[in-house]
Amino acid sequence: MAQPQKNRSRIRIYADILASIETEGNAKLTRVLYRANLSYDRLVRYLDELVERKLIQEVRSDDNRYYVITEGGKEFLREVAKAESFLSGFGLSL
Numbered sequence: 001m002a003q004p005q006k007n008r009s010r011i012r013i014y015a016d017i018l019a020s021i022e023t024e025g026n027a028k029l030t031r032v033l034y035r036a037n038l039s040y041d042r043l044v045r046y047l048d049e050l051v052e053r054k055l056i057q058e059v060r061s062d063d064n065r066y067y068v069i070t071e072g073g074k075e076f077l078r079e080v081a082k083a084e085s086f087l088s089g090f091g092l093s094l
Contacts, residue, residue, distance in 0.1 A: 020036050029065060029067075055073035
């Protein structure tokens with residue numbers, strides 16, 4: 001029997017968004033939407049939170065809007081990876 005799918009934590013969602021932006025470089029909204037597997041409304045809310053926390057920057061150029069990860073965002077990803085490694089030793093996850 002298949003295991004029920006767990007909901008992602010807020011930290012895991014932040015990390016997924018940041019990782020997608022880091023992978024893309026200058027990430028457009030649609031690319032982040034697909035990579036992070038979120039609905040548009042939820043993604044926009046999380047992006048606003050990440051901009052407010054200075055983990056990403058929103059860049060507007062002409063009619064385009066894209067996101068770039070900041071040094072703080074990269075540090076966040078490193079720390080989440082450390083926490084996940086630690087927790088996995090106890091059979092836990094974020």
